[in-house]
Amino acid sequence: MSKKNAFYAQSGGVTAVINASACGVIEAARVNQDKIGNVYAGLNGILGALREELIDVGQERAEDIAALRYTPSGAFGSCRYKLKSLEENRAEYARLIAVFKAHNIGYFFYNGGGDSADTCLKVSQLSETMGYPIQAIHIPKTVDNDLPLTDNCPGFGSVAKYVAVSTQEAAMDVASMCATSTKVFILEVMGRHAGWIAAAGALAQEQEGDAPHIILFPEVPFDRERFLAKVQATVDEKGYCVIVASEGVQNKDGTFLADAGTTDAFGHKQLGGVAPTLATMIKSTLGLKYHWALADYLQRAARHIASATDVEQAYAVGRAAVQMAVAGKNAIMPAIIRAEGSEYSWSVGEVPLSQVANVEKFMPGEYISEDGFGITQKGRDYLLPLIQGEDYPPYKNGIPRYARLKKHLVEKKLAADFKA
Structure with missing residues (x-):
């Protein structure tokens, strides 16, 4: 019986360390050449499979694959494309x-968040019914840190580090100018339903009273009057106020504070900008001068300030996915397991995809301060280890030198193209 080939794809919004997981997958597959044949990667994620646009990873140099460990974004291309349910469009899965x-692909490694976990599970299930078994392993990735059953998600630690450092530096800027200039600074960060990234802003605080003075979480209903009173009281006391706001801040009725009225390719509400919404509110009600910033892609692409812990974990789950596959396992996800005790340590375990797909992990109430504007010591104890260590990329001419792959496509074997 011939060896089966492997297919790897990146899904959804990318991170500073998703390529480290790709590196882990590819290097582990090359070590296991007695069980795994060729390794292919989808050009632009799952679309690469649907369109039969498969990158021959074997044509990439070993040093370029190794360089993926310190290269941000999706080296093979990602996409926001959610496969419909089996009932709605069985043809996609059949394709x-x-x-x-x-x-001759028998191993499917899908690197993404909750939606990709669902796709991975469905592919595994359908392959059995269609008589062509595929071992489907989901590799966790999301800056939102909202996948269940894993202590944290690769990609989050680096965003958390970026947000904490950016909050600290911006706060120092505002504090130095507040006597005659800006009184309020708002940093908007990612986080549609879960406030993990916003919470990381609190790691900028070295002592009580330090910025950020207000954190807004999706888990805490927004109260306009309480918020404005807190802003004014902070400015009165300190001369300035720094706010970190999650993009998914919600009103008491569950609507988003910044709902743009449209949806993305995954069917998620598009958000129109919490920071300018809050800034307008502050200016019109309190008359305070403000500045706001949108971290946006910068927070998830900032490989130059990545967390070494995050890089190590991203690589480890990629490598573990291959080890699990060659051991005969299927429909599972490698998960990061935090050991008990005051000294931080972790290992890689496994969880069934049936318990991961379409399940979101929110900030526990015990991590959010009683007033709803900050985090507790438990929250800090959880977050702090995830931003530890620096893992700088090599530099040339003053800027990072990142990997550039050839991305040679294999010859198509199916007659018809798939329109996706």
């Missing part, structure tokens, strides 16, 4: 199986 069968 995946057809492409996998045509290229």
Whole structure:
């Protein structure tokens, strides 16, 4: 019986360390050449499989694959494309199986968040019913840190570090000018339903009273009057106020404070900007001068300030996914397990995809301060280890030198193109 080939794809919003997981997958697959044949990667994520646009990873140099460990973004291309349910469009899943069968692919490694976990599970289930078994392993990735059953998600630690450092530096700027200039600074960060990234802003605090003075979480209903009173009281006391706001801040009725009225490719509400919404509110009600910033792609692309812990964990789950696959495991996700005790340590375990798909992990109430504007010591104890260590990329001419892959496509074997 011939060896089966492997297919790897990146899904959804990328991170500073998703390529470290890719590096882990590819290097582990090369070590296991007695069980895994060729390694292919999807050009632009799952679309690469649907369109039969498969990158021959074997044509990439070993040193370029190793360089993925310190390269941000999705080296093979990612996409926001959610496969419909089996009932709605069985043809999409049938197409995946057809492409996998045509290229002798028996291992499917899908690197993404909750939606990709669902896709990975469905592919595993459908492949059995169609008589072409595929071992589907989901590799966790999301800056939002909202996947269940893993202590944290690769990609989050680096965003948390970026947000904490940016909050600290911006706060120092505002504090130095507040006597005659800006009184309020607002940093808007990612986090649609879970406030993990916003919470990381609190790591900028070295002592009580330090910025950020207010953190707004999706888990805490927004109270306009309490918020404005807190802003004014902080400015009166300190001369300035620094706010870190999650993009998913919600009103008491559950609507988003900054709902743009549209949805993205995954069916999620598009958010129109919490920071300018809050800034307008502060200016019109309190008359305070403000500045706001949108971290946006900068927070998830900032490999130059990545957390070494995050890089190590991203690589480890990629490598573990291959080890689990060659051991015969299926429909699972490697998960980060935090050891008990005051000294931080971790290992890689495994959880069933049936318990991961379409499940979100929110900030526990015990991590949020009683007034709803900050985090507790328990929250700090959870977050702090995740931003530890520096893992700088190599520099040339003053800027990071990142990997650039050839991305040679293999020859198509199916007659018809798939329109996706």
